[in-house]
Amino acid sequence: MDFKIEYTWDGFPVRHEPVCVRLSPCEQGVKMEVSAPLFNDPPSPLGEPGKPFSELWNYEVVEAFFLNDTTKQYLEVELCPS
Template sequence: MEFKIEHTWNGFPVSHDPVIIRLAPANAGLLMDVTAPFYNDPPAPTSDPGKPFNGLWNYEVVEAFFLNGQTEQYLEVELCPHGHYLILLLSGRRKVLKQELPLTFEVSRTSDQWNGRAHLPWSYLPPATDKFNAFAIHGSGEARMYEALYPVPQHEIQKEQHPDFHRLEYFKCFNLKMLMGEGWKQPESDFWALCRQTI
């Protein structure tokens, strides 16, 4: 399953090779592979790579969101070319239930491209995941660029509107059975069962 981020958050074509996200079955979860241009802008976070980094959205990142459209429970995955990552479980728009969960994540880079591979356990995906969106961010200051797989349609942009990746109404249908097979059932998640008890 492959997705190409070919537009800015507000629907204009990007002027570079698109970020590519590939999803594939893995042991007890999904493999998420990223191929993206490498800008090194902003520079790497100051913390050690290979660990969660809160606030990673302020750096150069590729993000994927897996949503249950009925409950608005969703998984946010943020991956950085410098080896940092951030996992968030949310219930309702921007309402974080858990964050900085561990992730198996590997990165390789050249001067102009980076490749990342993350293993997403089924326990991180909300029950009945059925919608998806993905985003990419790079650049600093006025040159900051926000890109989206499924952007806000240009005719719906409001004056002085800013990019907001939590506009769940613009996510599109996502069927894991197309990847896993028609008879597959999404495994139950202890994470989300515990989250439901604490909501």
């Protein structure tokens, strides 16, 4: 399943190449691949790659939300370049 982010959260077209997100099945569950331009503004946080990091949304990230429509629980995934 492929997605392109071509608009900002408030409906304006992005002024760069779109962010591409691909979801595909794998042995462990779901694989998420992201292809996006890197602006490095601000630079990546100093946390350890692959580990939780508080307030990651303050950095350059791609976010995905997965909703369980039965329980209304959701999983938020934030990815930041390392």
